Amino acid sequence: xxxxxxxxxxxxxxxxxxxxxxxxxxxxxxxxxxxxxxxxxxxxxxxxxxxxxxxxxxxxxxxxxxxxxxxxxxxxxxxxxxxxxxxxxxxxxxxxxxxxxxxxxxxxxxxxxxxxxxxxxxxxxxxxxxxxxxxxxxxxxxxxxxxxxxxxxxxxxxxxxxxxxxxxxxxxxxxxxxxxxxxxxxxxxxxxxxxxxxxxxxxxxxxxxxxxxxxxxxxxxxxxxxxxxxxxxxxxxxxxxxxxxxxxxxxxxxxxxxxxxxxxxxxxxxxxxxxxxxxxxxxxxxxxxxxxxxxxxxxxxxxxxxxxxxxxxxxxxxxxxxxxxxxxxxxxxxxxxxxxxxxxxxxxxxxxxxxxxxxxxxxxxxxxxxxxxxxxxxxxxxxxxxxxxxxxxxxxxxxxxxxxxxxxxxxxxxxxxxxxxxxxxxxxxxx
Amino acid sequence: xxxxxxxxxxxxxxxxxxxxxxxxxxxxxxxxxxxxxxxxxxxxxxxxxxxxxxxxxxxxxxxxxxxxxxxxxxxxxxxxxxxxxxxxxxxxxxxxxxxxxxxxxxxxxxxxxxxxxxxxxxxxxxxxxxxxxxxxxxxxxxxxxxxxxxxxxxxxxxxxxxxxxxxxxxxxxxxxxxxxxxxxxxxxxxxxxxxxxxxxxxxxxxxxxxxxxxxxxxxxxxxxxxxxxxxxxxxxxxxxxxxxx
Ligand SMILES: Nc1ncnc2c1ncn2[C@@H]1O[C@H](COP(=O)(O)OP(=O)(O)OP(=O)(O)O)[C@@H](O)[C@H]1O
Ligand SMILES: [Mg+2]
Ligand SMILES: [Zn+2]
Numbered sequence: 001x002x003x004x005x006x007x008x009x010x011x012x013x014x015x016x017x018x019x020x021x022x023x024x025x026x027x028x029x030x031x032x033x034x035x036x037x038x039x040x041x042x043x044x045x046x047x048x049x050x051x052x053x054x055x056x057x058x059x060x061x062x063x064x065x066x067x068x069x070x071x072x073x074x075x076x077x078x079x080x081x082x083x084x085x086x087x088x089x090x091x092x093x094x095x096x097x098x099x100x101x102x103x104x105x106x107x108x109x110x111x112x113x114x115x116x117x118x119x120x121x122x123x124x125x126x127x128x129x130x131x132x133x134x135x136x137x138x139x140x141x142x143x144x145x146x147x148x149x150x151x152x153x154x155x156x157x158x159x160x161x162x163x164x165x166x167x168x169x170x171x172x173x174x175x176x177x178x179x180x181x182x183x184x185x186x187x188x189x190x191x192x193x194x195x196x197x198x199x200x201x202x203x204x205x206x207x208x209x210x211x212x213x214x215x216x217x218x219x220x221x222x223x224x225x226x227x228x229x230x231x232x233x234x235x236x237x238x239x240x241x242x243x244x245x246x247x248x249x250x251x252x253x254x255x256x257x258x259x260x261x262x263x264x265x266x267x268x269x270x271x272x273x274x275x276x277x278x279x280x281x282x283x284x285x286x287x288x289x290x291x292x293x294x295x296x297x298x299x300x301x302x303x304x305x306x307x308x309x310x311x312x313x314x315x316x317x318x319x320x321x322x323x324x325x326x327x328x329x330x331x332x333x334x335x336x337x338x339x340x341x342x343x344x345x346x347x348x349x350x351x352x353x354x355x356x357x358x359x360x361x362x363x364x365x366x367x368x369x370x371x372x373x374x375x376x377x378x379x380x381x382x383x384x385x386x387x388x389x390x391x392x393x394x395x396x397x398x399x400x401x402x403x404x405x406x407x408x409x410x411x412x413x414x415x416x417x418x419x420x421x422x423x424x425x426x427x428x429x430x431x
Numbered sequence: 432x433x434x435x436x437x438x439x440x441x442x443x444x445x446x447x448x449x450x451x452x453x454x455x456x457x458x459x460x461x462x463x464x465x466x467x468x469x470x471x472x473x474x475x476x477x478x479x480x481x482x483x484x485x486x487x488x489x490x491x492x493x494x495x496x497x498x499x500x501x502x503x504x505x506x507x508x509x510x511x512x513x514x515x516x517x518x519x520x521x522x523x524x525x526x527x528x529x530x531x532x533x534x535x536x537x538x539x540x541x542x543x544x545x546x547x548x549x550x551x552x553x554x555x556x557x558x559x560x561x562x563x564x565x566x567x568x569x570x571x572x573x574x575x576x577x578x579x580x581x582x583x584x585x586x587x588x589x590x591x592x593x594x595x596x597x598x599x600x601x602x603x604x605x606x607x608x609x610x611x612x613x614x615x616x617x618x619x620x621x622x623x624x625x626x627x628x629x630x631x632x633x634x635x636x637x638x639x640x641x642x643x644x645x646x647x648x649x650x651x652x653x654x655x656x657x658x659x660x661x662x663x664x665x666x667x668x669x670x671x672x673x674x675x676x
Contacts, residue, residue, distance in 0.1 A: 008656065
């Protein structure tokens with residue numbers, strides 16, 4: 001279901017914040033944002049970003065804990081603020097473990113963080129090694145990351161020592177608190193001690209700043225640029241992009257479409273009713289009454305809502321206003337690798353404007369989307385600029401050829417704009 | 432927009448509350464009400480149990496497939512012939528009872544057309560049944576529509592026939608009272624959320640009922656599904672931990 005697809009993964013910071021407020025938080029998907037980390041929270045703007053997919057649960061837990069237990073702003077300190085941020089991450093991760101909802105990252109995320117940690121070591125970024133391992137305290141990655149520090153020479157030994165000390169200090173603070181969660185004040189003290197140790201090692205300059213490039217908006221664990229060789233694996237062996245995976249979903253459709261006179265109206269025979277239609281059926285099945293049946297038939301319209309089309313939600317809304325009952329309308333778009341086809345009008349009902357936002361900015365799934373259209377009743381219209389792509393939003397010969405073939409065999413007509421599609425759909429239905 | 436809020440002349444909150452809804456449902460002067468708001472806040476419950484219900488309540492939930500004949504009545508085969516059965520609207524008109532129509536925005540054109548002569552002033556409201564009997568509403572007859580959407584998508588002439596259009600956005604306080612205090616505090620916070628994340632009163636009531644038997648985590652999964660259920664559980668866990676088995 002569409003609703004479940006992304007919306008179902010949205011967390012509920014409103015339920016954990018210390019004081020209740022009328023204003024809801026804005027939740028965004030880190031998969032569609034260019035953030036340095038896979039989770040972030042801004043108390044003041046009441047904004048939170050987490051991955052809205054099954055892997056996001058541990059990240060959401062961590063961010064919820066920030067909302068529940070971290071102060072809205074971290075206080076100003078005389079040392080690198082990143083030191084305080086990672087100790088704070090460690091403090092709340094351990095807190096989550098204590099209350100029974102630990103941060104348990106999935107295999108893929110673990111592999112990603114391990115890769116980032118290995119890169120820190122390769123770059124001799126000792127500060128980042130300390131920061132990342134400290135932020136992993138209390139998660140399922142802790143033993144993994146600390147374990148591999150052992151094999152990274154002196155720098156690794158030093159980082160390991162730091163992590164062990166931070167954890168021991170947190171444990172002492174936890175033992176003193178009634179709830180078993182170290183108070184924020186203790187976290188600040190532990191961070192100060194860690195900063196002194198880093199400074200003694202020459203990792204912080206005289207003003208307390210580190211030269212490291214690691215960013216800690218929140219969740220230093222997953223920080224690190226994602227460039228690299230990814231583009232290469234988006235393309236197949238022959239260098240041609242394949243179509244991405246596509247999910248077909250139905251938006252909720254609470255609104256009625258206007259019925260066009262004469263379109264899709266029909267009656268069926270029934271044994272109960274109040275309007276007699278055919279007395280001749282009496283001897284056979286007694287279905288002499290007629291009953292209204294809701295409309296079928298009409299055009300099928302598929303709309304490419306990728307970035308290059310620059311179609312606004314208001315444009316789609318207008319298309320739906322002009323769509324007669326009986327038509328079906330779907331939109332599709334994608335992120336780099338996969339996409340979604342969303343049915344937004346079917347029979348005599350349509351979706352609300354709020355559910356017309358595109359899924360992503362890329363094409364990627366033109367082929368599966370057109371395969372869907374080919375299976376719908378005709379006439380079939382495809383609103384698109386004709387630019388089609390596969391994984392990585394890369395144009396490719398096989399994709400272009402397959403699209404041409406589907407359009408030919410299913411008699412799909414491509415139209416460039418929504419206006420043309422609306423006119424065409426209406427004209428076809430009347431005839 | 433609700434007709435009610437237009438009348439507001441001072442700067443008090445223009446929100447319609449349940450006290451006003453119940454006064455409307457009790458009033459002899461009002462015979463047709465369109466009540467709308469988000470799911471699970473107690474609209475149907477209120478229409479069934481509050482106000483003038485002494486002469487009976489008939490209830491229908493409409494879908495695209497519901498034919499007008501189901502509301503009016505129809506011939507049933509009986510032996511070698513047919514007998515006429517009055518539908519809920521015909522019955523309510525004859526008995527001066529209340530008809531509650533849930534989800535009018537889902538109704539077919541057929542049903543909408545049938546309602547025109549029924550939601551009328553008593554002097555002009557009448558229908559002739561296929562039996563040739565003409566019936567008009569007995570005193571006390573009323574039509575209450577409950578829906579999630581405003582009446583904007585109904586034919587204008589039908590919209591105009593509703594004497595009152597009321598929007599309620601908050602759950603009925605009596606229903607909220609049924610939640611235990613710890614859940615109630617959290618439920619109240621959840622009602623103000625945007626549609627995507629709004630947790631309905633129905634969901635909270637269900638959770639309350641299942642929690643003793645299934646525990647917090649499993650009842651969240653059962654009531655809200657795997658994905659939403661996990662998110663709701665994690666948030667509730669911050670406040671309700673310790674109670675879990
Ligand atoms: N006044 C009340 N007292 C006790 N329980 C109530 C009350 N109002 C509603 N409830 C409970 O809340 C639940 C939802 O109520 P109801 O079905 O009336 O919602 P609704 O607004 O009609 O929802 P929908 O728009 O989805 O039809 C019901 O299970 C009902 O038992
Ligand atoms: Mg209801
Ligand atoms: Zn964090």
